[in-house]
Amino acid sequence: MANHEPVATGDTVRFLGAAGTVTGSKHLLEIDGRRILLDCGLFQGLKALRERNWRKFPFDPASLDAVVLSHAHIDHSGALPLLVREGFRGKIHCTAGTAELLEPMLLDAAHLQEEEARFANKHRTSKHAPALPLYVGKDAERALSRLAPHGYADEFSPAPGVRTIYRRASHILGSATVSLAWGRGGDERRLLFSGDLGRYGRPILRDPDPVEERPDVLLVESTYGDRFHPEHPSRELARIVREAAERRGVIVIPAFAVDRTQELLFVLRDLEERGEIPAIPTYVDSPMAIEVTAIYSRHTEDHDVDMAPGTARGQLAPRNVKMLRTSAESKSLNEMAGPMIVVSASGMATGGRVLHHLARRLPDPTTTVLFAGYQAAGTRGRLLVDGARTLRIFGQQVTVRAHVEKLDGYSAHADQGEILRWLGTFPGAPARTWCVHGEPQAADTLASTIRHRLGWDAAVAEDGATVPIS
Ligand SMILES: [Zn+2]
Numbered sequence: 001m002a003n004h005e006p007v008a009t010g011d012t013v014r015f016l017g018a019a020g021t022v023t024g025s026k027h028l029l030e031i032d033g034r035r036i037l038l039d040c041g042l043f044q045g046l047k048a049l050r051e052r053n054w055r056k057f058p059f060d061p062a063s064l065d066a067v068v069l070s071h072a073h074i075d076h077s078g079a080l081p082l083l084v085r086e087g088f089r090g091k092i093h094c095t096a097g098t099a100e101l102l103e104p105m106l107l108d109a110a111h112l113q114e115e116e117a118r119f120a121n122k123h124r125t126s127k128h129a130p131a132l133p134l135y136v137g138k139d140a141e142r143a144l145s146r147l148a149p150h151g152y153a154d155e156f157s158p159a160p161g162v163r164t165i166y167r168r169a170s171h172i173l174g175s176a177t178v179s180l181a182w183g184r185g186g187d188e189r190r191l192l193f194s195g196d197l198g199r200y201g202r203p204i205l206r207d208p209d210p211v212e213e214r215p216d217v218l219l220v221e222s223t224y225g226d227r228f229h230p231e232h233p234s235r236e237l238a239r240i241v242r243e244a245a246e247r248r249g250v251i252v253i254p255a256f257a258v259d260r261t262q263e264l265l266f267v268l269r270d271l272e273e274r275g276e277i278p279a280i281p282t283y284v285d286s287p288m289a290i291e292v293t294a295i296y297s298r299h300t301e302d303h304d305v306d307m308a309p310g311t312a313r314g315q316l317a318p319r320n321v322k323m324l325r326t327s328a329e330s331k332s333l334n335e336m337a338g339p340m341i342v343v344s345a346s347g348m349a350t351g352g353r354v355l356h357h358l359a360r361r362l363p364d365p366t367t368t369v370l371f372a373g374y375q376a377a378g379t380r381g382r383l384l385v386d387g388a389r390t391l392r393i394f395g396q397q398v399t400v401r402a403h404v405e406k407l408d409g410y411s412a413h414a415d416q417g418e419i420l421r422w423l424g425t426f427p428g429a430p431a432r433t434w435c436v437h438g439e440p441q442a443a444d445t446l447a448s449t450i451r452h453r454l455g456w457d458a459a460v461a462e463d464g465a466t467v468p469i470s
Pocket of ligand 1 (some may be wrong): 071073076171196
């Protein structure tokens, strides 16, 4: 494959995604003549962004020594099947938790791509005939076969002379900051990539690890670089569950299968143990969420003390929980009366089993629909939160008589205060800090806050730019 990029001199990093936006995370390192790709994510959200997934990689995938992943979210890992299909033959480094999560997540991503193409061909909604999936299950399987899992704090070498260490980022299971070092003595250079940075004091996952070495260059995420999260919202969740239980209603919770579902299950059990809510029947109705919950339970290296074995708390299972794997089990809920809780995907009600629960329950005034995550513009979730009185599901207009609640404060991303707290653990100022993974205003605000509060040299990473590491 021809390679038309300019020849870089010296060590550089090139921002190829999640620069000026939050998805498509991809940073190309050229160090000591070696090429390492940090993250290999899909662009998500608006159509103009998603179309970028169809462009050729701006480098030859076969020329990479390795990929080093920060975590399993699709906007950080979802382009791996494409990379392998286009000729990448190296290892994909990740933590043990990330390796396990990637299997259901990449296969699901491929499945969604195939479904989308099938839908486009059936309804002729694409200008391409036939519409093709971005990638298929086989491509995902090939990517999965290249995974190389590592423990936290274990040094590994993605390319000769490059020493790499993962530390906990506390964003989702397996998420890590990536510390790379190369050269020796006075010539040693370090780059630190925050990946997606999580929260302090969250249930299940341990706090972010402190940073032990001063990096020359820091790439820090800025999703909520201009925001502060509200206090932990479990008190509000308890009120909503109690009220719904009193009217013997059904609580439908559209939830992301990865992390949000597990956090909600933990908090519901905790509230039961504290006697703040009754232990009503709770159904987890998403095969992916069930698989991910099992993975979360297995990876004790990520667990905080509140997950210590033998405690009544620390379980990703309310007392009367039932996991529903088959669609027949899912449909059987339609016949059942409340009080009960149904946790189902997708988190923004854009698809998945939650749709049939909404179609069935929204017209019932005893129902509560509870959103515990970000709802993007244009999604059914956002329409409901904004007070829609009817909602289109499966081609039908469904009347909304249910209570609709939105819980703020459940987020897997550090807010500005938490990012600064993590930066406060650094033993010294990086020579240069680049804010990545943020909309322009969030990234700008974080960069100027870092300049003014910490006195560091910080700027916003520009999409496509190549910057030196020196
Ligand atoms: Zn993430």
